[in-house]
Amino acid sequence: MNCDLARLILPEYLSQSLGESQELAFAAHLATCDACRAETERLGSLWRGLALLPDTLPEPGANVRDRFYESLAAYRHGLESAPKHGFKEKLAALWPKQAAFQMAISFALLVMGIGVGYEMQREKPVQPVVGSELAQLRGEVSNMRQMVALSLMQQQSAGERLRGVSWAYRVESTDTEVLSALLTTVNNDDSVNVRLSAVGALHAFGASPVTRAAIVQSIRKQTSPLVQIALIELLVDLKVTDAAPELKRLASDNTIDLSVRERANWALGKLLQ
Amino acid sequence: MAAVGSGEVQKLAVLFERHHRGLFRYFVSMNRNRELSEDLVQDVFFRMLRYRASYDAQQSFTAWMYQIARNASVDQAQKRRGEVIGIDEFTEHKPDLSPGPEESAVRGQDLRLLRLALDRLPADKRELLVLSRFQGMKYDELSTVLGCEVGTVKVRVYRAMRALEQAYLTISGEKTA
Ligand SMILES: [Zn+2]
Numbered sequence: 421m422n423c424d425l426a427r428l429i430l431p432e433y434l435s436q437s438l439g440e441s442q443e444l445a446f447a448a449h450l451a452t453c454d455a456c457r458a459e460t461e462r463l464g465s466l467w468r469g470l471a472l473l474p475d476t477l478p479e480p481g482a483n484v485r486d487r488f489y490e491s492l493a494a495y496r497h498g499l500e501s502a503p504k505h506g507f508k509e510k511l512a513a514l515w516p517k518q519a520a521f522q523m524a525i526s527f528a529l530l531v532m533g534i535g536v537g538y539e540m541q542r543e544k545p546v547q548p549v550v551g552s553e554l555a556q557l558r559g560e561v562s563n564m565r566q567m568v569a570l571s572l573m574q575q576q577s578a579g580e581r582l583r584g585v586s587w588a589y590r591v592e593s594t595d596t597e598v599l600s601a602l603l604t605t606v607n608n609d610d611s612v613n614v615r616l617s618a619v620g621a622l623h624a625f626g627a628s629p630v631t632r633a634a635i636v637q638s639i640r641k642q643t644s645p646l647v648q649i650a651l652i653e654l655l656v657d658l659k660v661t662d663a664a665p666e667l668k669r670l671a672s673d674n675t676i677d678l679s680v681r682e683r684a685n686w687a688l689g690k691l692l693q
Numbered sequence: 694m695a696a697v698g699s700g701e702v703q704k705l706a707v708l709f710e711r712h713h714r715g716l717f718r719y720f721v722s723m724n725r726n727r728e729l730s731e732d733l734v735q736d737v738f739f740r741m742l743r744y745r746a747s748y749d750a751q752q753s754f755t756a757w758m759y760q761i762a763r764n765a766s767v768d769q770a771q772k773r774r775g776e777v778i779g780i781d782e783f784t785e786h787k788p789d790l791s792p793g794p795e796e797s798a799v800r801g802q803d804l805r806l807l808r809l810a811l812d813r814l815p816a817d818k819r820e821l822l823v824l825s826r827f828q829g830m831k832y833d834e835l836s837t838v839l840g841c842e843v844g845t846v847k848v849r850v851y852r853a854m855r856a857l858e859q860a861y862l863t864i865s866g867e868k869t870a
């Protein structure tokens with residue numbers, strides 16, 4: 421063995437992953453070569469030190485685990501339970517391929533199961549779980565966040581729907597399913613808190629003309645001045661200048677709460693300056 | 694098949710429990726930002742569902758997972774291009790320095806210097822050492838993750854070790870000067 425080859429396999433020697441014959445050859449080279457022996461000692465010390473470094477790193481926060489299990493729980497919620505006002509019908513409206521969606525998730529989790537099984541027993545061949553009923557599934561589970569957001573937004577408890585809205589912040593801003601679910605929440609949710617946070621979540625979707633038009637239309641549908649003001653402020657944030665005529669009508673409409681009319685006036689000033 | 698049984702969910706949880714710390718350490722070693730790293734860990738598990746079709750049962754699961762982790766990291770960096778990413782200080786987390794079986798290994802102050810040296814390496818070298826040393830990856834797994842030949846991996850690991858030694862000596866010199 422020459423020095424070049426010895427250097428190439430030095431890290432493997434240090435991690436004790438050389439085959440027996442190579443290890444012997446390496447040791448034989450060290451016995452005759454001071455340079456390689458010295459290098460092996462120096463790098464070996466660093467190599468062992470590296471193994472201790474992970475203990476100096478911080479641990480992931482507990483929220484990582486919470487978020488993960490929250491998403492799993494949301495899956496099971498969405499799949500195993502049928503909460504109030506016809507969850508399945510609502511879901512079907514959101515996804516025309518609802519059955520495929522359910523199957524796709526089952527399929528996804530099965531595949532994960534294969535991963536685990538494979539890891540536990542590498543020597544055993546992996547059993548093919550993909551049967552004919554699964555093989556036809558091409559409905560892509562495009563985004564787990566989307567599913568979690570949509571699923572949670574359908575839940576009975578306002579707390580869970582709030583969490584659903586917070587998940588909506590994490591989807592792509594081009595996600596039309598989540599956008600339509602958010603708009604439905606803004607217009608129809610029973611809880612003012614949930615509606616308010618959904619208004620906040622719409623901000624990320626502000627580039628879409630659908631969003632901009634829907635925000636304008638939503639103001640009159642609202643019963644809570646708080647939500648109306650939040651929508652008006654969102655129009656200003658998103659610089660929706662098209663909203664000016666509607667804002668003018670709102671500002672001069674006596675049936676609207678005074679604080680909302682004042683905010684509409686302020687928004688007009690902002691948008692038209 | 695209509696509903697996800699608790700068994701499958703448990704298996705996904707097993708994967709999470711087994712790998713999330715390792716993933717977090719990988720990310721935090723690369724970006725030095727706790728919050729970003731936590732988001733990335735979450736992202737990896739989403740992506741595993743999303744890209745499950747790309748998993749080849751002949752392949753090492755760990756290698757597949759870290760391919761996904763690297764992609765997640767690259768995508769996030771692109772998303773945040775131009776943003777200033779905070780560098781967290783991890784000084785509060787002290788390793789257990791009681792003498793152990795690895796008596797000859799660098800310890801205490803030396804370990805701190807070693808971490809500084811590792812941080813100073815270019816990202817590709819640091820990544821190689823983190824994957825092989827923190828995650829215990831074999832050369833064939835590294836070649837899958839990094840998309841290069843096993844022979845290339847060997848050369849690169851050796852070079853990364855030499856670079857680490859250089860950085861370590863430089864920092865030791867700075868500290869004692
Ligand atoms: Zn030699």
